[in-house]
Amino acid sequence: MRLEGKVAIVTGAASGMGKSIAALYAKEGAKVVVSDINQHGADAVVEEIKSSGGEAIAVACNVAKEADIQTLVDSAVAEYGTLDVLVNNAGIMDNFEAAADIDDDSWERIFAINTTGVMRATRKALKVFLEKGSGNIINIASAGGLQGARAGATYTASKHAVVGFTKNTGFMYANNGIRCNAIAPGGVETNIGSTMTHISEFGMGRTQPGMAVNPRIGKPDEIAYVALFLASDESSFVNGTVITADSGWLAY
Numbered sequence: 001m002r003l004e005g006k007v008a009i010v011t012g013a014a015s016g017m018g019k020s021i022a023a024l025y026a027k028e029g030a031k032v033v034v035s036d037i038n039q040h041g042a043d044a045v046v047e048e049i050k051s052s053g054g055e056a057i058a059v060a061c062n063v064a065k066e067a068d069i070q071t072l073v074d075s076a077v078a079e080y081g082t083l084d085v086l087v088n089n090a091g092i093m094d095n096f097e098a099a100a101d102i103d104d105d106s107w108e109r110i111f112a113i114n115t116t117g118v119m120r121a122t123r124k125a126l127k128v129f130l131e132k133g134s135g136n137i138i139n140i141a142s143a144g145g146l147q148g149a150r151a152g153a154t155y156t157a158s159k160h161a162v163v164g165f166t167k168n169t170g171f172m173y174a175n176n177g178i179r180c181n182a183i184a185p186g187g188v189e190t191n192i193g194s195t196m197t198h199i200s201e202f203g204m205g206r207t208q209p210g211m212a213v214n215p216r217i218g219k220p221d222e223i224a225y226v227a228l229f230l231a232s233d234e235s236s237f238v239n240g241t242v243i244t245a246d247s248g249w250l251a252y
Contacts, residue, residue, distance in 0.1 A: 170240025186246025
């Protein structure tokens with residue numbers, strides 16, 4: 001039970017990587033706050049966790065809304081008395097638009113969810129972590145946060161920002177017993193594609209050479225095990241960095 005006694009929030013946990021992370025954390029002894037904009041989906045994940053002997057609650061949260069994030073962290077502390085791990089997993093994709101084709105509304109929406117939501121949840125959780133002198137933040141970045149041709153300009157910029165925010169946060173609070181790391185998954189079987197609408201032919205065409213060298217598509221559980229390592233005490237010396245989980249895609 002590598003997370004026994006710990007309380008964890010996982011955003012975007014109704015499906016995909018978030019669901020796998022939440023389920024694995026519960027299996028390893030954590031009390032999990034399953035957060036998602038999809039209340040029905042979050043409730044279903046909680047029921048699965050409970051049926052397997054785990055402990056969890058569901059909290060509806062749109063990470064683009066500050067009030068929802070405040071409620072999310074407050075609910076975790078009210079239910080379980082504290083917070084130990086925050087996993088900022090919620091995210092959406094762009095349509096592979098290059099800079100000339102970016103729409104302002106799309107840019108602002110993607111940044112609100114992928115980047116600003118990460119900052120706000122971290123900011124709120126830090127109030128708890130600083131008071132108790134310990135805490136662990138795990139951000140889900142992306143291969144697109146390390147390379148320039150794995151998505152459109154907006155998604156790429158939003159995930160690069162998450163990488164920089166992770167490194168800065170990890171360093172800033174290293175002396176306070178708080179760690180902050182990120183995972184950069186490659187292509188993983190999730191429903192993030194459902195957030196894509198009208199894909200840019202130009203942008204998709206330009207990224208095809210990089211896409212073609214991807215060794216394989218990953219499973220959500222494979223990312224969950226990386227998140228388990230980062231949440232556990234086994235990674236106590238790992239801070240302010242990004243772990244790539246992509247079957248060697250970025251090694252090319």
